[in-house]
Amino acid sequence: MANEKKSVYKCKPLTDGKREIIQKLLQEYDIRDAGGLQEALRDLLGGTIKSMMEAEMDNYLGYEKSQRSDSDNARNGHKVKRVRSSLGEMEIEVPQDRNSEFEPQVVKKRQKDISEIDQKIISMYAKGMTTRQISDTLMDIYGFEASEGFISDVTDKLLPQIEEWQNRPLESVYPVLFIDAIHYSVRDNGVIRKLAAYVILGITCDGRKEVVSINIGENESSKYWLGVLNELKNRGVQDVLVICADGLTGVKDAISVAFPKTEYQRCLVHQIRNTLKYVADKDRKEFANDLKDIYNAPKESLGAEIRDRVAEKWNAKYPHAMKSWYTNWDALTPLYKFSENVRKLIYTTNTIESLNSSYRRLNRQRSVFPSDQALLKALYLATLEATRKWTLPIRNWGAIYGEFCIMFEGRLPE
Structure with a gap:
């Protein structure tokens, strides 16, 4: 569970500019106690909001207050409105226009709470x-x-919320977990480093997607991944049927220790991409079709035969292209145990791709993050944005769950 301690705001050092502001505040409002300070801040907030809405009115009418205009619409004084704020209830002045068409955005019509x-x-x-x-x-x-x-x-202010989210209890069983990595540039003491955000996405027993955790790390290793998986266990995860991931360094060994009964399925999409990077453009389509025959084979023995034929066909021209299919064969073949419905779910990390597109958008908008903490905040908020749309179970979940119940007898609630 998350630490129940309340976060305490720590005042930052006073600068000369802050001292000057405080002195002017004390002189202007004759503050003598905390109640007076609250009243002063409420008054300042109201004045700031009024200035913001005046700027909105300028933009709406197309001219400033001191300018002339031939428009048939014009300013028409102010209306007092009572609202609730983080500083308590207060009255603000809302600018009006003659045609009553102005729609303020800072504090919208009928909005009573601006906290x-x-x-x-x-x-x-x-x-x-x-x-x-x-x-x-x-x-x-x-x-x-x-x-x-x-x-x-x-x-x-998000940091306590993020900490609670990172430590929240998890489901006891996940039929499938997907692990993927996205890399970002982060500034650390003036030096820009490449850090990876490792995202774990789970499919729950009712077929819904859930972002289980986000970890920011630098070096992958068996020790690193064992720590990540043990953290999931400490948060309540007792069993995982299948873990799908790309060839992350050390993840296979860590899975065998943390969840020894779990099937590790290497992502075939990444496997194919890594194979085709050795292949010339003119041969890529034909080579990709040959690879498709391998993972579409009805059983592992036939898949191995097709693999050998593909290797024999292309080895003279691309001697290194098929090497990893032999090295990683044991992690590429769990899917042969399942029907097409389950294969579509586990043979690729595409299930996590829509989420990754939100994360990659951060890369396009920020070339460098000022700190790993800033990166974590951005990833957390991007996660909240993306997961709002996750309201339904994944397609064909009933059939998939039924197959899992048979294949992994006694490990799922029925």
């Missing part, structure tokens, strides 16, 4: 925007300056 303004910033962060891009967007749209430090502080 989620932080969520707007977090939402932009979730879409892959950097703190600089978020700051610029707030300035462009609202004329409101939010420092990169402020935005970072807002997103840091």
Whole structure:
């Protein structure tokens, strides 16, 4: 379970600029106690929101307050509105237009609670925007300056939530787990390093997808993967029927120790890609069709015969292309035990590809992450965005589950 300790905000060192702001605040509001400070901050928030909505009105009408215009619409004073905020209830002034067509976005019509303004910033962060891009967007749209430090502080509020998510209890049995890796550039003490985000996606006993964990690491090894799998066991996982992964260093040995009854299925899509990288473009389509015959064979012995024929056909031209099919054969063949429905599920990590597309979008929007913590926050938010759509079981799950119950007798709830 997650640590139940409440996170405590630690005040950052006072700079000269902060001291000057505090002095002006004390002078302007004559603050004498905590209640006075709360009142002052509430007043400042209301003034800031008013300025942001005035900027929205300028943008809507196409001219600023001090300018003239031939438009038939114009400003028409303000309306007082009572809202709830993180600082308590407060009144704000909402600018009006003569035609009553202005739709403010900072505080929308009929919106009574603005305590989620932080969520707007977090939402932009979730879409892959950097703190600089978020700051610029707030300035462009609202004329409101939010420092990169402020935005970072807002997103840091996620850290206790992420820690709780990373340590949440898991299902006792997963029919299938997929493991995949995506690489990112991360700055560490001025040096840019390549780090991998290792994502584990589970299929639950009711056929639904669940992101089980996200780990950021540098070097793969049996020891590393054993630690990751033992962490899953410590969170309640007792059994996994099949684990599908690419050729991650050490993962096969770690699986045999942590879950000795689990089938390890190497991803055939990655296997085929690695094979075809040795092949000239003109031969690639024909070679790929030959490889397809291997994994579509009805049983392992026939698959091995086809493998040998493919190797014999192409070895003179591409002597190294088929080598890994012999080296990895034991990890490529578990799928032969199953029907087409199960094969489609486990022969590739495509089940995780839609999730990976969300993660790769982060790479396109950020060439370098300022820290591994910033990367973790972005991955967590991207995960929340992607998994909102996961409302239904995977296709043909009833038939797949029934087959698993027979093949792995006594290991699944019936």
